[in-house]
Amino acid sequence: MKPIRTAIVGTGSVARLHAEALRAIAGETGEVELVAAADTDAARLGAFAAEFGVAARYPDAATLLEEARVDLVSICTPPAAHVPVALAALASGCDVVVEKPATPTLAEFDRLIDAEKATGRFVATVSQHRFGSGAQRVRELLRSGVAGRPLLALCETTWFRDQAYFDVEWRGRWETEGGGTTMGHGVHQIDLMLSVLGPWTSVNALARRQARRTETEDVSLAHVAFDGGAVASVVNSAVSPREESYLRFDFEHASVEVRHLYGYTDADWVLTPAPGHEEEVRAVWEAGPWGVGSGHLAQFREVMAALREGAAPPVSTKDARPTVQLVAGIYASAFGGTPVCPEDLGPASPHHHRMQGDGPAW
Ligand SMILES: NC(=O)c1ccc[n+]([C@@H]2O[C@H](COP(=O)([O-])OP(=O)(O)OC[C@H]3O[C@@H](n4cnc5c(N)ncnc54)[C@H](O)[C@@H]3O)[C@@H](O)[C@H]2O)c1
Structure with a gap:
């Protein structure tokens, strides 16, 4: 070989x-x-x-x-x-x-x-948090049917970046980074959420520059609806002294949560079955897989395996596009003041060509 x-x-x-x-x-x-x-x-x-x-x-x-x-x-x-x-x-x-x-x-x-x-x-x-065994178990809970329908998700990236971080010339600029904390930081959790919940159908968002001197936002909040009925609250921040990456899925028959900062292990996940569903939910969760922390190594192993097979390595452009599109949707909604659907973000939209569209109102 x-x-x-x-x-x-x-x-x-x-x-x-x-x-x-x-x-x-x-x-x-x-x-x-x-x-x-x-x-x-x-x-x-x-x-x-x-x-x-x-x-x-x-x-x-x-x-x-x-x-x-x-x-x-x-x-x-x-x-x-x-x-x-x-x-x-x-x-x-x-x-x-x-x-x-x-x-x-x-x-x-x-x-x-x-x-x-x-x-x-x-x-x-690269979207390394899709590849830990915890994320694979969540997808398996859903695929097996024991978790029931996804109803609600919380997707929070509350990080802290000081002014010196944004003073690096390419950061916090629309032209060079394509956005602020939503695109630069929140995108990891957003991508993991989408990998579990599937296609999004609408977003309603706010973006603010609360504290940093940048061209872009340092805080954003969004409500997202999904095909199949689930809804999510997404919070992105670069101004939060107690930092955390938090993702929670409430399915009909179980809640699953992960708290971490830049990468998780199995120990960071908590499963709470709904009353009456303990046994079958725990059985699928415990069947695994286990032992893989999120990170570049986990993703690169799968990239190499796919290339050996001549297959599209993960995360393929087909799977990654909805994430870039949802970030564009968050900006389009925040700056336009209206809900946005994926269909609104085609080549006729200024947000297709520039994440900020015709420019934020600040
Ligand atoms: N997946 C993650 O967890 C993660 C973490 C940090 C950064 N990132 C991403 O990685 C990328 C790089 O971030 P970073 O923090 O390593 O940046 P960095 O500024 O530390 O490094 C970028 C390097 O690219 C070089 N460079 C710039 N333009 C070049 C060009 N045209 N050809 C060759 N070299 C060029 C620079 O000289 C610099 O050494 C960004 O897209 C960032 O969002 C991802």
């Missing part, structure tokens, strides 16, 4: 999580190899390459794609560079794993889908 030759483009903070995951999988199965890295910042590239033993170093993605002959490109640049690098990688015959948010706009997301179709290669978005 030839290892999948992988390159990382953008060697800042999150690239280390990619490199550690790739190194772990190389040790477990030998099916992947980190062979090259690129960054426009030579000092960061040098430090990263030395830390992870990467010999082939390039000043930009184009040179890397020309010279390094890789199979898979992991894109860890700030969001505005995701699409140009991904399109170049696909055109060179590579598959792509791209950090969240895959694209700062829906229009660019659709360009990725078109490029996937044109090249026959794949784009996966």
Whole structure:
């Protein structure tokens, strides 16, 4: 079995999580190899390459794609560079794993889908919280039918980011990040919620800039309705000193909750069956799977397994698009002052082309 030759483009903070995951999988199965890295910042590239033993170093993605002959490109640049690098990688015959948010706009997301179709290669978005065993057990509760219908979800990302965090040039700007705390932070929990509840049908939202000097929101609140009748309350914040990521699903026959910050283990999940349903709900929950914490390693293992099979690696563009679309819907509703449906966010909507549409009212 030839290892999948992988390159990382953008060697800042999150690239280390990619490199550690790739190194772990190389040790477990030998099916992947980190062979090259690129960054426009030579000092960061040098430090990263030395830390992870990467010999082939390039000043930009184009040179890397020309010279390094890789199979898979992991894109860890700030969001505005995701699409140009991904399109170049696909055109060179590579598959792509791209950090969240895959694209700062829906229009660019659709360009990725078109490029996937044109090249026959794949784009996966990083959304690592889908991949812990806790999330798999929730989906299994639902699939098995023992949990009954989903009725209500709470999806809260209450984090704290100081002013210095937003002073980094690409953060908290519409052009370069595609939004504020909703797109930058809440997107993890929102994506996990959508992976359980399925298609959303409408959203009613508020966004505010409460405390930070940024172009974007530092707080948003949304009420979301789902196909099948479930409803959710979504709160995103970058100004909450007691930080938490909290997700709660109330099904007809059980509540399931997870509290964590940047990643969960099995110990972070709590199951509460409804009276009269203890036995069958606990039986499915306890049947597993168990033992996998959420994180890049969990996702990358599944990405590699899919690529070996020639299948679309998770999270595929089909599965990731509703998340980008719901973030666009939150902004469209917050800035337009009306409820928004997915159908409202087509190419005729300014929110299709820019998350802020024609601009927030502040
Ligand atoms: N999944 C997660 O948990 C998670 C966590 C943090 C960040 N992220 C995402 O990862 C991405 C990067 O975030 P970060 O915090 O690592 O940023 P960072 O600023 O620490 O690193 C980005 C790196 O990309 C380089 N770069 C910029 N433009 C480039 C280009 N065109 N070609 C090559 N290199 C380029 C920069 O020099 C820098 O070294 C963002 O999309 C962010 O939202 C995801």
